[in-house]
Amino acid sequence: MENIIGKQFMEMTKYKYLEPSLQSQGAPWPELKSPLPEGAEVIDLPAGKSLKLDKLDFINLVEKRETFRSYTDENLTLQELAYLLWGTQGVKSILTEKPVTKRTVPSAGSRHAFETYMLINRVEGLKPGLYRYLALDHQLARLPAPQDIWEVLTEACQKQAHVKKSAVTFFWVAVQQRMTWRYCQRGYRYMYLDAGHVGQNLYLLAEAIGCGVCAIAAYDDDLVNAALSVDGVEQFAIYIATLGKRPK
Ligand SMILES: Cc1cc2nc3c(=O)[nH]c(=O)nc-3n(C[C@H](O)[C@H](O)[C@H](O)COP(=O)(O)O)c2cc1C
DSSP states (O other): OOOOHHHHHHHHTSGGGOOOOTTTTTOOOOOSSOOOOTTOEEEEOOOTTOOOOOOOOHHHHHHHOOBOOOOOSOOBOHHHHHHHHHHHHOEEEEETTTTEEEESSOOGGGOOOEEEEEEESSBTTSOSEEEEEETTTTEEEEOOOOTTHHHHHHHHTTTOTHHHHSSEEEEEEEEHHHHHHHHGGGHHHHHHHHHHHHHHHHHHHHHTTTEEEEEEOOSOHHHHHHHTTOOSSSEEEEEEEEEEEOOO
């Protein structure tokens, strides 16, 4: 039988099929952040904008951007990681009356449904392991993870070796209710659109600090979600990217 799920998705997420949203039914505004698991260790980050960059020619950065998969062994500094996190998910302000965050990337209805997970391999001052960015507090949380998390996540990304050879591999997890609370099933489209902005910011920010990036969509959803301890329905990995220094 022909699998037409993609066509059905495009059809059934048209406005005419949408049911009344949770928001329109008076459900409370979703939380802006996910709770931390027990045993997480919280680490302060330097300010996202503290990194001093040479004067950059923006159009040149855009032109130079390309996918890069073979990184050097050089470490990233903590300041560079903070800059990358700030530039991809950083919170510029919080409108407390709703509440809503305004960030360095756009998001449909400013719903900002993502949590940023990282497999950190080479960042000065950080033990290698699994981390999450706490965007609202601009902090990191080191998460409990099994010893073989590198092998598990590499295997889950169809054996793409740059996942474990990167300085950092980013995993963006969508918390669907933050988006579907307003946009119902159409919100799934918006989460994928939002993910593209995050990925592109990472590519361009990386270019400015001598790093390369490779976006990854070829991954086993179930294996990645299990490794990140998300259920794959309420929360699921939506986009992945490896990053590391380029040879000089
Ligand atoms: C949504 C998306 C998914 C991708 N998935 C992978 C991937 O799983 N593995 C990989 O090596 N490259 C992946 N890429 C990188 C593309 O292959 C790359 O962007 C493309 O070849 C164009 O090259 P350029 O980025 O250097 O312009 C992906 C890119 C995008 C935008």
